[in-house]
Amino acid sequence: MRTLRRRVRALLPYLVLGLVSGSIYGLTAMGLVLTYKTTGVFNFAHGAVATGAAYLFYELDAKRGLPWPIALALAVALIALLGGPLMEAIGSRLRRVPVATQVVATIGLLLAIQGIVVAIFGAVAMPFPAFLSSRTVRLPGVFVGIDQIVVFGVAAVLAVGLFVFFRSSRTGLSMQAVVDNPDLVGLRGTSAVRVRTVAWMVGLATAALSGVLLGPSVGLNAPFLTLLVVQAFGAAAVGGFASLPLVYVGGLLLGVAAAIAQKYVPGHQFLEGVPSSLPFAFLLAMMLIAPGRLARRTTGGRVPPPPARPLPPVVRRFGPVVVVGLAAAVPAVVGTKLPIYAGGAAYVVLFASLALLVRTSGQASLCHAGFAAVGASSFSHFTHGAGLPWALGLILAGLVAVPVGALVAIPAIRLSGIYLALGTFGFGVLLQQLVYRTHFMFGRSGPLPVPRPAGLDGDVAFYYVILTIAVLTCLVIAVLTRQRLGRLLHALADSPLALGAQGVDVNVTRVLVFCISAFFAAIAGALLAALSGSVDVAPFDPFQSLLYLVVLAVAGSGQLRAPVVAAALLAVVPAYIAGSDTLATYEPVVFGLSAVAIALAEGSRGELSALVRRGAERGRARIARGPAAARLERAT
Amino acid sequence: MTSGLAVESLTVRYGGLVAVDDVSLEAPTGRITGLIGPNGAGKTTLFNASNGLVRPASGRVRLDGRDITRLPLARRAQLGLGRSFQRIELFNSLSVRQNVELGREGVLAGSMPWRQLFSRRSEQRTVAAAADEALVVCGLETFADRPAGALSTGNRRLVELARILAGGFHMLLLDEPSSGLDDRESERFGAILTHVVREREIGILLVEHHMELVLSVCHYLYVLDFGKLLFEGTPQDAVRSEVVRAAYLGTAA
The missing domain is CATH 1.10.3470 (ABC transporter involved in vitamin B12 uptake, BtuC)
Known part of the structure; x- marks a missing residue:
């Protein structure tokens, strides 16, 4: 007592x-x-x-x-x-x-x-x-x-x-x-x-x-x-x-x-x-x-997102080829800045995986830094720790993140919109607070060493390795979104209710897309870690997830175009601006304000299109009532 | 055992409120069954309980004799139960054709992850054929490439119907499909319903306020009031019934 x-x-x-x-x-x-x-x-x-x-x-x-x-x-x-x-x-x-x-x-x-x-x-x-x-x-x-x-x-x-x-x-x-x-x-x-x-x-x-x-x-x-x-x-x-x-x-x-x-x-x-x-x-x-x-709040009264502005057919067909060609020529041009481009290529993988979730299926994920951290740390364990071959280690690192993605998808099943964003962000913070420092991930004994592939460890060779993986990722995601999954995801973004009523188990769809996204985000994390040679918790702060989402929003539309632009904005462009140290402090401000501006522009566009639609309906009603009524209305 | 939907002693409660009170009804295939009643009578709740959006307090829902009371939404759809919504639910950023295609694509995708990822070539043909047919039946060919979000209410109702028809369901729950349509449009809508029921031997359970439409297409009527079943019988009997007049037709006229 x-x-x-x-x-x-x-x-x-x-x-x-x-x-x-x-x-x-x-x-x-x-x-x-x-x-x-x-x-x-x-x-x-x-x-x-x-x-x-x-x-x-x-x-x-x-x-x-x-x-x-x-x-x-x-x-x-x-x-x-x-x-x-x-x-x-x-x-x-x-x-x-x-x-x-x-x-x-x-x-x-x-x-x-x-x-x-x-x-x-x-x-x-x-x-x-x-x-x-x-x-x-x-x-x-x-x-x-x-x-x-x-x-x-x-x-x-x-x-x-x-x-x-x-x-x-x-x-x-x-x-x-x-x-x-x-x-x-x-x-x-x-x-x-x-x-x-x-x-x-x-x-x-x-x-x-x-x-x-x-x-x-x-x-x-x-x-x-x-x-x-x-x-x-x-x-x-x-x-x-x-x-x-x-x-x-x-x-x-x-x-x-x-x-x-x-x-x-x-x-x-x-x-x-x-x-x-x-x-x-x-x-x-x-x-x-x-x-x-x-409970999910219905999204009544909201305008659908603008359809991605289609590019001219020539650009659409040859654009990707030109971009890949230019990227392949980068080592001959940029000299010592090459590692920056290698990082950019790795970020393309990250942003492509994020775009799959956010853009295609309309679900905000705020724990992408967590997925990347899982990939980076387990990649070190597989290669440096267990001595597995580099490529095998990379794929395994991606696979480790798959169940993590499924776990994050659990809030996605019950929640949508704002609560989903909070839930995923919360998961990212939980991961950082409770798991980052355990020996499953980064441990406490300083940065983890992360190797590059044997024989391809020079800056130029490794750049091409990352570029190849980035191109492969984009191809896989392009195929997936053009296949049935892509159609289901677009439909899911518009009306999960209607999709379910058509016989699709939308929870399976949600888990599926989170798993795929987590897989590629983990690969991106592993690549970024291998690029710098060692990895610690610092780059995977949960706040980074917020920055990723915002930068992707600023990068414009397009399933694959936006990730490429986003990677360039985040990783490459700052290296070319004089006094980039001061720039680095203002970077979040610039991206943050741009994101606000873009959202506002979209909101105003919504106002406009709603007006146009109302006008059209009124016109239609007038025509339905016959010419005399329409004349009468015009006269008054 | 008849094929079609059967609701047996269904009760749905929201907190203390009884929204549907011990209701039994049958909507067999091959005919259009009407479900009418004043606002708040529990019609949409009955629909929601029938297709899995609301869990009933007691009672059963059967589809073709099979107990589906506890099955989730998607599973019921896979068994052939299609549904339209009072507040039209379309995929607004997709084209009309894509919307209608998703009707069949959804049933094919179902619940297995692998099936949701890819479609077989033969399935792609099935999807295209089902969509083509549904677009023709609903007279939407000319709108096929327009974004569904940009259409008028009347056409949006038709797109929703076309999507359900493409799904190949044999039992349809239609929730006030004519609300927002003018007389000409709802007449056309009724003609389409009569046509598909005759051609495909499917069943429809129709919630509707537009009495002309109800009386002209329905073979059998149920009347709900305050969650209770008030009347069942042919539309002609319903019009003659004093109870129905008092509760519903009287106030509507």
Whole structure:
């Protein structure tokens, strides 16, 4: 009994820590869910907004010397008041595009905001000004910091306030209505645009506030703060992405669970990743316990994606030949830059596999870096470790990723759209946190050596090896998409329901395409590893998956053209721009903003084509009613 | 044992609400069976339970005498149960011909991964032939190469019907196929239905609000109200029935 009491007492400080951070997670998650429910757009950049706010506060408070209450108010107000109308302008266009494009756009926003912060303040984490008193008071059994009490209290009060606002104020009630039927809200004299703008402002304000409140405990750490969105959707999952009080409770649970895990982690290496992977554990648990709550949202009212603009027949027939011919001539021209092109060829494999999922079947996958990591590490084990022949090792490395792909496809069976994107991203993070460092993958004893094929290990020879594999990959994918699978995938992207009603087991299709995609992504990972000679975890950060998706979106249309362009954009072009070191910092900003711009253009196009279609239907109806009616209508 | 669809004492609940309450009906092949009733009577729910989108609380669904109550959507389609949707479900980015081809392609692809990857040459011929025939039956030849998303509602309904006809199903569930069509279009739609039932000996279970269409094509009628079966009989009897008038025809007229 006494030992139990002592144990509980030893846990108390962690409980306090957990409640404090959990309260912030809960508040952020409520903001996220509120905007999502009201505007229909899931903001992946929610955490990036928190990052931006934390740095802005730092600038105003520590550098400009403003008193902290003013700095805090200014930072939150600036972000909410400027960001709200901006996000409504963006969001209103995004509602018309397919969910996959929505995901790309807000991820682009995430990359851009984080990129700007890193470009201005640098990538190194900095200490955050401790703006609250750090004196402690003694509560029964535990010392609690005044700052902790204030942070917990502020977040809790705001959470309650948010709930009351949503439940009883006129604007809050309109928010509930606007999701179901924006036109109806308009009829009752409330502008749907205004309601959504307010929702964005509230959401952004919670994110900004959370960033500043979290700052003192985590420091100015851009990637970490940006991942706050991950904590937020872990908490949101507990509330089924719907119930605000449950979402807040989810935040508290998440904070406490992570803090208590923190206590037990030291000394258990394999537990190290547990705290940061908890949000996904929550999400996965929700998927298993109550899949109905995360049911697929229908994509009604969305315009179909634009059909790929067909190229002139000459280009279509000879284009690939010319591209391959040029690629074959590269070693004679580029000199010492050859390894860059070799990397580009490997990225073609990666992007082709990603395009198969995202473009053809309309499913957003955000764990491609994970597939590549599986390929790279197991390739090292097969060749360097087990001494298998190079080519055999490569194929085996691809095959190892196949069951991993099937595993990721499980969320794809139950979820679609935004939840699928979250689920796959979550899987990528879980993989990084829990498996990357085990001896199955990279282990802990430094980079893994990765050989090149014997006799073909010169830069030129190895370039041709990679190029050959890239061409083969493209051929295989071209054949697959022209065969039955390709037709099924296109149909799947449009209407899984209709496809199922025609007798196709669409779950088999989904698993199949994830397996094929994972196979090629793993091959790409292995090739990139062999190119650099050794491999470690750094290149396979889950954030890379976000960048891949965004770059592919920027690269335009075409089953194989887009992967080639994307590989060139990511791997080759930067090497030719002067001062590419500074460029590297702005790269995510450029890609991110381009992705947003492209999604917006598509949204506006949707507006146009919807107008044209309505006009045509009206015209048709007029003709059906006869010439006299049409004349009459024209006259009035 | 008759071939066709039979629903036996089917009950579907949504939470506390009973959407379909102990309903039994039969829709044999070779005739068009109508299922009518006011909005919210449970017609679409009955369809969803019949083809596997909703799990019933109790009761059975049989296709050609075989119990299919627990089979998934795709499996029921493979056994010959086709379905159209109240909110038209087309592959909007594909052409009309590709949509219709997918009708047969889907049945052939089925559930096996290998079958979903590749098609045999003979299958490709089957698919093309089935699509050609369905396009002709529905009078869509001239639209074959247009994107399905760009057509008028009337033609989109026809594309959905053509896709199901190409699938070679012998039992069709059609959910308000004439909604959004003008009188001329729904007359044409009815003619196509009568034609295919006669030619192919298939069965149709038709949910429909357009009474003229129902009375002119259906051989037998079931009337649902508040989830309960209110009436069954020939269309002529239905028109004469006081109960049906009160519940449905009265309010519709």
